[in-house]
Amino acid sequence: MRDKKRDELLEIYRLLRNRFGHRNWWPADSSFEVIIGAILTQNVAWNNASKAIDGLKRANMLEPLALNERAAEEIAPLIKPSRFYNMKAMKIKNFMDFYYREYGGDLSVMSAESPAVLRKKLLAVKGLGQETADCILLYACGMPIFVVDAYTKRILQRYGIFKKEPSYEEAQRYFTENLPRDIELYNDFHAQIVQLGNCVCKTRPLCGSCPIAAVNGSKCRFTITTVHRSE
Missing domain, CATH: 1.10.340.30 (Hypothetical protein; domain 2)
Structure with missing residues (x-):
């Protein structure tokens, strides 16, 4: 079961990175x-x-x-x-x-x-x-800690991984227990989720342009065929 979850998460990451490119996050001089x-x-x-x-x-x-x-x-x-x-x-x-x-x-x-x-x-x-x-x-500090934000919890629930919006700890544990302990992966995966939530998986989601809608049989309960044109 853990391997299946790992493979699904890595596939989600691959599709997000293909769409948005490496996010080079966090932007800072120091x-x-x-x-x-x-x-x-x-x-x-x-x-x-x-x-x-x-x-x-x-x-x-x-x-x-x-x-x-x-x-x-x-x-x-x-x-x-x-x-x-x-x-x-x-x-x-x-x-x-x-x-x-x-x-x-x-x-x-x-x-x-x-x-x-x-x-x-x-x-x-x-x-x-x-x-x-x-x-x-x-x-x-370069420590392997997966960052969770409101977008993360929203996407996990909509995608069907959790039946209701998870707590911070539940969401964080899902990633850390099912992904390799990799700082660079954690870094860019979180940034990809932020980009997805900001551009696609909004309050009114633009499901027609979602890069991960087809993963695991399109189980996202928000997936629709018409792209919303406005918030």
Whole structure:
């Protein structure tokens, strides 16, 4: 049974990659930028988070020491495009306090931590949820942790793998238990799912253009023959 699930997941990944190409995710100039980007992209489109990152760069504040020394009130105006910017400025400060307290502001030291231990510590930082913590673990620290988002849960349910929307843990376990433990695979597979959810498997899905609709006998319960032209 596990081999069947593995083969199905790998076939889904192959079809997604054939359609969308390698996603080269996470787009960033440094691993530290990935961390800040993971906080800024909470509950907002990546374009907004990217504009907020650019604001920090223009102010020469996308460096650990600079962010650690500045108050949340100084950070907030620079990240307005990310929405909820006052709250996110506090989340950044909460992370920076943790980063320097636990690891002296050294990403190599943080990345040498046990994945399970580091994940537990990150989740204890106020404002960091499971998705944000796992993005930091996978994309910044290079740890084999599969990231789950709303698109992932939606697609797993629609596709019939789960009868109802799975919890974060259920969705994550499905991938990690049935895929090779491969950082590069986890990285690009998550990015492919985001692209599918963003472009095809929307609230009103464009099923006629879905690259994975035919996998395993078209079992997706949303598969239809007419492509929706609007949301």
